[in-house]
Amino acid sequence: MASSRAVPNHAFRQLRGRRSPGEFAAAVRRAAREIDEQVACDARYIGRVEAGEIRCPNYAYERVFLHMFPGRTLTDLGFSAREQVRGRAARSTGAEAAAGTGAEVAPVPAPQAPAPPTTHHGDTGEESDVLRRAFMKSGPATVAIVTLGLGGTPAMASAVPVPRRVGAAEVSAVEETVRRIRLLDDRHGADGLYQRASRPLRAAYALLDAGTATRRSTADRLHAGAGELSISVGWLAHDSGRFDDARSHYAEALATARLAGDPALEAHAFCNTSFLAKDAGRYREAVRAAQAGRRAGRRLSSSRLLSLLALREAGGWAGLGDRTGCEQALSLAHGLFDRGPSDADPEWMSFFGEPELEALEAHCHATLGDWARAARHAYRATVLQDPHFARNLALYRADLATDLARAGSxxxxxxxxxxxxxxxxxxQSSRIHARIAATVRLLLPQRRLPEVGAFLDRHASTDPRR
Known part of the structure; x- marks a missing residue:
């Protein structure tokens, strides 16, 4: 939660340079892997550091930052001494949480001595431990902890009522759940996550239905968080082949956006709706949804968001067989992308860089039957992709395999x-399994080729449907 005493961290902002928060977060994750750390850094975390909300990183982030900027101390990076921050957090957290939720919350005592360095999987800051203690008392956080494998028991989740007053702690729980889902999806794909993620979504909307937010700003954050959570769960349904469920979740997010007057959430909902419509073969709907998303997105200042929406539109035109419409939308997408990232780029767009641009263009050429051209773009996507996005990298390679097979390579x-x-x-992604199965069917007539035969035999031995 932001404090009125927060002092912007200008030193850290200067280190980011011209990179967007999302791009800098990706650099942090890469640096973490270099030293065998694992942090769930995203654009929102970078923004909180720069705003001064995180005065000192946890031990995992400390190691990563000092690795990224050798020879500098945490003070050089604009952070405060750990003992100073811990003492202040212990004294102020209870009062701030009580003010935010309208409930009495006991202060969390400061540790007697610093804990030894440990690896924090998915932790987003030293204050996260305090926050988790605060929102363990509220519905969405407990359900998130249970359903996403972060601790707790199902009985504990079902026993927790919706709080009488919704404050910053409850909203932060919803936002944290969205980040955890995205992180797990990036690494492992949607299969196996969807059913578990639906419970925190119901809890988030229960908070909205209660209508007990303490401030207008809290209510706006809750609407945005619940809408983003609906889109995230919808994406899990989409990626695991549950198109009807995905359509329902995206529609729910769109309705939430319209009620709250939130153009960023509306653009996101239309973007995913367009993607789903294309995958379902409803190409005219894909075009219309992408165009509606661009209208909403023009109220923001993110060229990258408009670029992605233009790519969604291009995919719809390709499905309709309109090569001219597709090429015009692709040209617009490239022009917007080349304007570069900005601080206005939504947090959820951390996946959208040059690899995704190449991959989506490959889809358009493949849909139009230009397999060699599609393969060239798909190959560039695989080369450029950050390994952190393991699901996307596997998907790009599956597309590449299909395009190469159709091109005769x-x-x-x-x-x-x-x-x-x-x-x-x-x-685990049903989309990836489906696409590699398509490659198998295309290669079956070439079984006598040694490389092809070895691949077909290996696929047959690992196919989960056998």
Missing amino acids: HDEAAAAGHQVLDALGDV
Whole structure:
């Protein structure tokens, strides 16, 4: 929760330079992997540091930042001494939480001594421990902890009522759940997450229905958080082949956006609706939804958001067989993308960089039947992609394998297919399984080729449907 005493961290902002918060967050995650740390850094976390809300990072982030900027101390990076922050947090957290929720919350005592460095999986700051203690008393946080494998028991979740007053702690719980879902999806894909993620979504909307937010700003954050959570759960349904469920979740997010007058949430809902419509073969709807998303997105200042929406529109035109419409939308998407990132780029767009641009353009060419051109763009997507986005990387390689097979490059298709199979132990996505199965069908007539035969045999031995 932001404090009136928060002092912007200008030193950290200068270190980010011209990179967007999302791009800088990706650099932090890469640096973490270099030293075997694991942090769930995203654009929102970077924004909170720069705003001064996080006065000192937790031990995992400290190691990563000092690795990124060797020779500097935390003070050089604009942070405060750990003992100073811990003491202040212990004294103020109870009072701030009580003011935000209208309930009495006991202060959390400061630790007697600093804990030894540990790896925090998915932690977003030293204050997260305090926040978790605060929102363990509220519905969405408890359900999030249970359903996303973060501790707790189902009985504990079902026993927790919706709080009488909704404050910053409850809203932060919803926002944290959205970030956790996105992180887990990036690494492992949607299959297995969808059913577990639906329970915190119901809890978030129960908070909205209660209508007990303490401030207008809190109510706005809750609407945005619940809407983003609905989109995230809808995406899990979408990626795991539950198109009707996904359509319902996206529609719910759109309704929430309209009620709250939130153009950013509205643009996001239309963006995902367009993507779903294309995948479902409703190409005219895909075009209309993307255009509606662009109208909402023009009220923001994010060229990258408008670029993504133009790519969604291009995919719809390609499905309709309108090559001219597709090429015009692709040209618009590239022009907008080339304007670069900005601080106004939504947090959820951290996945959208040059690899995704290449991949979506590959989809358009593949839909129009230009397989060689599609393969070139799909290959660039695989080369450029950050390995952190394991699901997306596997998906790009599956697309590449299909495009190569259709273009007649059978050995290359088999090699790309092997890379997809390498990832399927950690990544579970029905879309990826469906696409690699399509590659298998295309390559069956070429079974006598050694590379192709080896790939087909390996797929047959690992196919989960056998």
